[in-house]
Amino acid sequence: MKFVIEHLAKSFEKKEVLRDIDFTFVEGKIYGLLGRNGAGKTTLFNCLNRDLKADSGNFYIEENGLRREVAAEDIGYVLSTPTVPEFLTGREFLKFFMDINEKYIKNPKSIDEYFDYMSIEPEDRDKLLKDYSHGMKNKMQMLINIIAQPNILLLDEPLTSLDVVVAEEMKQLLRSLKQDRITIFSTHIMDLALDLCDEIVLLSHGELEVVEKTDPDSREFKDKIIAALRGEGNE
Amino acid sequence: MNKTLRISFSLKNTYRVNGILFALKQIPLLRRLLPATLYQVKGLKVFANILSLLWEIVSAFLGKFLYFITMVCGIGILYKELPENTVFLHILLILTVIGSFAKTHLFNPTKDKYYAMILMRMDAQEYTLVNYFYFMLKVVVGFLPFTILFGTDRGVPLWFCLLLPLGIAGMKLFAAAATLWDYEKRGFGYNENKLSKYVWGCIALLLAAAYAPPAFGFVLPSVVSMGIFLVCIPLGMASITRLTAFRDYYAINKELLAGLTDQMDSTAQTKLIKQANEKKISADTSITSRRKGFEYLNELFIKRHKKILWNSTKKISYVCAFLVAAALAGVYLLPEARSVINGIVMTWLPYFVFIMYLINRGTNFTQALFMNCDHSLLTYSFYKRPDFILRLFQIRLREIMKINAVPALVIGIGLALILLATGGTDNPLNYVVLIVSILCMSLFFSIHYLTIYYLLQPYNAGTEVKSGTYQIVLSVTYVVCFALMQVRMPIMIFGVMTIVFCVLYSIAASILVYRFAPKTFRLRT
Numbered sequence: 001m002k003f004v005i006e007h008l009a010k011s012f013e014k015k016e017v018l019r020d021i022d023f024t025f026v027e028g029k030i031y032g033l034l035g036r037n038g039a040g041k042t043t044l045f046n047c048l049n050r051d052l053k054a055d056s057g058n059f060y061i062e063e064n065g066l067r068r069e070v071a072a073e074d075i076g077y078v079l080s081t082p083t084v085p086e087f088l089t090g091r092e093f094l095k096f097f098m099d100i101n102e103k104y105i106k107n108p109k110s111i112d113e114y115f116d117y118m119s120i121e122p123e124d125r126d127k128l129l130k131d132y133s134h135g136m137k138n139k140m141q142m143l144i145n146i147i148a149q150p151n152i153l154l155l156d157e158p159l160t161s162l163d164v165v166v167a168e169e170m171k172q173l174l175r176s177l178k179q180d181r182i183t184i185f186s187t188h189i190m191d192l193a194l195d196l197c198d199e200i201v202l203l204s205h206g207e208l209e210v211v212e213k214t215d216p217d218s219r220e221f222k223d224k225i226i227a228a229l230r231g232e233g234n235e
Numbered sequence: 236m237n238k239t240l241r242i243s244f245s246l247k248n249t250y251r252v253n254g255i256l257f258a259l260k261q262i263p264l265l266r267r268l269l270p271a272t273l274y275q276v277k278g279l280k281v282f283a284n285i286l287s288l289l290w291e292i293v294s295a296f297l298g299k300f301l302y303f304i305t306m307v308c309g310i311g312i313l314y315k316e317l318p319e320n321t322v323f324l325h326i327l328l329i330l331t332v333i334g335s336f337a338k339t340h341l342f343n344p345t346k347d348k349y350y351a352m353i354l355m356r357m358d359a360q361e362y363t364l365v366n367y368f369y370f371m372l373k374v375v376v377g378f379l380p381f382t383i384l385f386g387t388d389r390g391v392p393l394w395f396c397l398l399l400p401l402g403i404a405g406m407k408l409f410a411a412a413a414t415l416w417d418y419e420k421r422g423f424g425y426n427e428n429k430l431s432k433y434v435w436g437c438i439a440l441l442l443a444a445a446y447a448p449p450a451f452g453f454v455l456p457s458v459v460s461m462g463i464f465l466v467c468i469p470l471g472m473a474s475i476t477r478l479t480a481f482r483d484y485y486a487i488n489k490e491l492l493a494g495l496t497d498q499m500d501s502t503a504q505t506k507l508i509k510q511a512n513e514k515k516i517s518a519d520t521s522i523t524s525r526r527k528g529f530e531y532l533n534e535l536f537i538k539r540h541k542k543i544l545w546n547s548t549k550k551i552s553y554v555c556a557f558l559v560a561a562a563l564a565g566v567y568l569l570p571e572a573r574s575v576i577n578g579i580v581m582t583w584l585p586y587f588v589f590i591m592y593l594i595n596r597g598t599n600f601t602q603a604l605f606m607n608c609d610h611s612l613l614t615y616s617f618y619k620r621p622d623f624i625l626r627l628f629q630i631r632l633r634e635i636m637k638i639n640a641v642p643a644l645v646i647g648i649g650l651a652l653i654l655l656a657t658g659g660t661d662n663p664l665n666y667v668v669l670i671v672s673i674l675c676m677s678l679f680f681s682i683h684y685l686t687i688y689y690l691l692q693p694y695n696a697g698t699e700v701k702s703g704t705y706q707i708v709l710s711v712t713y714v715v716c717f718a719l720m721q722v723r724m725p726i727m728i729f730g731v732m733t734i735v736f737c738v739l740y741s742i743a744a745s746i747l748v749y750r751f752a753p754k755t756f757r758l759r760t
Contacts (some may be wrong), residue, residue, distance in 0.1 A: 013271045020275060049616060051757055070618040083611035083696070087516045088532075089540045099528040113547055130513050150717075 001063050002025040003070075003152055003182050010040075010047055011205075017043045019206025022167065025182045027151075030174060031198030033186040034130065039203045041186040049077045049134035049211070061151060070152070072102055074147035080157040082137040085129035090120065093129060097144050097185055101211050104148050118143050119169060129232055137168040146177060155185045159192060171196055190222060204229050239365045240449075242357070244287075247347045252283040259705035295377040303381045306330060308389070313667060314449040322388040323447055324460035329445035331403050333438055335410035340370040342414065342491060343426045349492045352485065359485035363528050364478065369409075374407065375400040392558045395461060402464030405471025412474035417483050424490040501735050505698045512606035523556045529623070536608055543599050546636055552642045558647030566656045577657035580650055581665075582673065585722035587646065591676040595639050597684030598709075604631070605694050613758045614696065621753035628689055635681040642726040643677035644670075660726075668730035675737035684710065686744040695759040702759065753757040 008021035009106050025031060025116045035041045035183040046052035048059060058125075060067045061074060085093060102108075109117075118139045121199050124132065132140065138158065145153065155174075159167045174183060176194065187193050193200055202225065211225055256273050260266050272727075273279075307330065311322045341363070346674045348366075386396035414425050430438075450452060517539045524534040537544060566573055612618040649669035654660060654669065674748035693702035700706065722729075 015271075049620075072620050075616045077614065077616060079614055079696075080695075083614050085608050085611045087514050087536060087607045092531075092535060096528065096532050097530060097617070100623065104617075128516065128518065130516060148617065150616070 001061060001180075001182070003059070004062055004067075005059040005208075006057055008047060008059060009055050010052065011055060017049065018054070021206070021208050022055070023201070023208045025152075025184065027182050028179055029187055029198040030178050030196060031199045031200050031201050032071065032193030033203055033208075033223055034190065034193050034225065034229065035186070035188065035203035037188065039229075040084075040206060041193040041203055042156055044203065045156055045184075045186065046078065047150075048154060049075055054154075073101075074151045075146060075154060076150035076152070077154045078141055078156065078158050079147050080160060081143040082134070084129040084132065084137050084140050086128065089126050089128055090115070090132070090136075091125050093140065093144070094147075101148055106149060108147075114147065116144060118173075120141065121155055135162055138162060138217055142173070145205060146173075147157050147214075149181070153181055153183045155183065157187050158185070160187070160189065190225060201227070202228055204231060236361070236365055239357070239361050240369060243347065243351060243362065243366055244351055245284075246355075248280070248284050250346065250350065251287060251545055254752060257612055262707075263704045266703070269637065292490075295373045296379055296380065299377045301383050303385045305709060308385055311389075314454075316452060317454055318447060318457075321454045321457045321460075323389040323391060324388065324457050324464075325454040326445050327399075328455065328460045328463060329696055332405055333441050334403075335406045336414070337426075337430070337438065338432070339407065339411055339412050339414070339425075339427050342425045343369055344426060344428060344491045344495050346495065348488060352488050353492055356403065359488055360482065362486065363484045367478070371404050371408065374404050380409075384707065391413070391457075396462075396610070398468065399464060402467045403597070405467035405469075406464075408471035408474040408478065409467060412477040413489075415478065415675060418483070419481075424487055426494075429494075455598075460760055476592050478598060490699050502699075507604060509698050512603060515540060517541060517608060528609070529627050529630055532608075533627070533634065534605075537634055540603050540607070542595060543603060547599075548596055548638045548641050552645045555642050555645045555649065559645070559652065562649075562653050565748065566653065573657040574609045576653065577659075580654045580657065581726055582723045584669070584733075585648075585719045585724055586728050587673060588676055588719040588733075589716045591643065591673065591680060592712070595677060595679050595680035595684070596656050597635060597639070600631075600635050600638070601618060601684055601688040604688070605692075606698060609692075609748055610696070612759075613756075619753075619757065624756050625691075625749060626751060628685070631684055632682065636678055639677040639681045640674060643674050645671035647671075662727070665730075666736070672726075672730035672733040675734050679733075679737045679740060682741055682744050686748055689712050689748050689756050690757050703717055 003025040005021050005023050005025075008018055009016070010018040019219055021044065031124065033041055033044075038162075043052065047054045050072075051077060059070060061070055062068075088096065093113055097110060098105060098111070112122075112125070115122070120136060120139055120143075125156065126135060129140065142158070173183070177183070178198075179207070185197060198213075200213055202209050202211055209228070211228065214221060256279070260269055303522070307323065307326050310324055313318070314322050330524070348362075352359045353361050366381035379397075382396045382399040383393070384385070385401065385615070387393055391399075418424060423521045519539075522535065523532050524540045526534050552733075562576070566576060650673070651666045651669050654666065660666070669685060687705065691702050691705040695701045
């Protein structure tokens with residue numbers, strides 16, 4: 001499976017945020033999307049998730065040489081600030097989700113099995129989500145996004161505000177999930193991108209470009225990325 | 236000093252102009268036409284400066300004119316038996332006392348103070364004093380024409396009318412100095428927008444003292460009132476030295492303006508709204524549901540928001556039932572009023588559009604829906620599948636219709652009973668039309684609010700309202716309902732019109748929602 005974006009562009013008034021996004025993502029890899037603040041990472045995700053209408057260009061999924069539209073259930077989108085329906089308990093949210101997605105969930109497990117999988121404690125499972133901690137909300141959001149096993153998983157700076165333990169758990173989880181899907185992980189923390197991702201993609205000046213991951217630990221490599229993000233060197 | 240005044244002026248103007256430009260950019264059609272560089276346009280700023288200057292002049296006089304014509308002289312006319320000049324001075328004196336601590340300028344938390352002293356770090360003492368004395372000048376100049384005009388008209392000697400503005404300013408200065416003294420003693424900051432219940436009590440007592448005794452023939456003799464005003468002039472002068480000697484203006488303003496930061500910071504404000512909405516969720520752990528899927532979600536939502544939905548609709552229904560009973564009792568006790576009431580019921584149906592507008596729970600429902608449910612669920616792709624959006628729309632419409640229908644039925648049946656008790660009508664169809672049309676009004680509001688919510692979904696992920704169109708639709712709804720209050724029409728004509736309108740509107744709304752909601756029901760970005 002491939003996820004192909006062709007000439008995607010988006011401007012706000014006269015500001016061109018995405019100028020010409022032209023890229024092919026391949027399954028089984030975690031892509032680290034690096035960009036400076038305001039580079040348009042969230043705008044790109046919003047366009048792909050159809051929260052925002054792009055000005056031009058399109059994107060599709062290519063399977064066995066056949067192209068098809070990206071449907072809502074193809075995409076899982078995890079936001080940096082986790083949002084969960086405050087008036088439900090964790091268990092109720094999960095039940096509701098599984099009820100309405102019966103058709104799409106392959107090999108469903110029991111609700112408690114899912115909670116165990118995410119290390120959500122038994123005493124928290126029947127609390128209202130409004131009383132969950134930040135980390136727990138994040139786990140809940142991640143869980144909902146991975147149960148249906150979407151083909152494309154978009155993560156918008158998901159680890160930035162988590163404590164070290166939860167962050168490590170999440171990293172392990174993402175690594176274990178990367179088979180059979182495309183994971184695109186946006187961040188502006190370079191070390192995190194280098195540690196977790198198979199490919200580094202830079203978003204700068206409204207375009208995407210791959211950085212060859214030669215020797216991730218070398219100073220030179222990091223300098224190269226910084227220079228590219230600053231807009232030196234490649235122009 | 237001159238510079239400080241000039242800077243304060245231009246600061247105030249800048250944020251007023253930018254505020255207006257920002258508001259203009261929220262209007263759907265204008266937004267496209269106005270460029271992002273709008274804030275740079277010089278001509279607009281000059282124009283706005285001229286407007287501000289004019290407003291500065293008008294506001295100095297207009298408020299005082301209205302104050303005299305209503306509060307002082309307007310009510311003063313009621314006391315015919317007493318000498319005009321004594322009543323005039325009595326009321327003016329007591330209202331001035333109230334004004335001296337309710338309208339201080341010094342302790343009024345305003346945005347311009349926040350920008351100047353907190354954000355731009357202007358010298359607090361100089362800024363405060365310059366603006367305060369400018370305010371005092373406006374008090375004196377603004378009052379002078381009206382003390383002369385209204386004072387001499389009420390038989391107050393001219394020389395005293397000329398001194399009166401100084402007396403008023405003096406009392407304000409004295410009160411300000413006393414408050415600062417109190418601050419130095421107790422360290423307690425005063426805020427004229429957050430008066431304590433004791434101050435409110437004092438205001439109530441003083442208002443009573445201003446207006447009640449004259450009704451019974453008691454007023455302060457004019458010598459006393461005049462004496463107090465005159466004493467205030469040297470007191471005020473002495474207070475000026477006190478005000479200029481005071482050093483802690485920064486601390487006072489810091490405390491005064493602390494609450495303003497939350498108010499002006501829109502993210503902080505939306506956070507407060509969000510928290511307020513979370514509080515509406517019932518913590519009752521016994522609430523469960525046996526349903527499945529969307530019905531499950533809906534049932535839990537309705538049960539956990541019982542307080543703002545069913546409980547309040549029940550309360551409204553009880554009140555309506557009580558009012559109907561009271562009206563029926565009135566009709567029974569006062570047979571001579573029957574024909575009048577009968578006439579009212581027969582022609583005042585349009586009035587009930589506004590009443591139904593006031594009691595419907597549509598906006599509360601959609602706000603809670605967004606804040607506590609859709610706000611988060613809309614970030615998940617599964618929730619945005621077109622069939623799911625429409626399924627949930629149907630369920631929600633059914634719920635809000637049920638909630639709004641209860642008080643509507645009470646009112647409809649109540650009106651029909653009142654009509655019957657006051658002599659009835661020749662055409663029995665009137666009863667049916669009455670009940671059905673009131674029910675239709677409630678259905679209309681249910682559909683209306685949910686439809687515009689689904690079509691315009693005005694909030695962004697930070698729960699800020701981002702749609703100018705949504706605001707405009709809400710205002711137009713209000714204006715139309717308010718205007719209908721003035722209309723008198725027989726039940727049969729207006730009722731049938733309402734029913735037809737409601738049916739047509741429902742059809743149009745359903746078509747629009749089915750066609751567009753899957754695309755429009757998204758978080759704003």
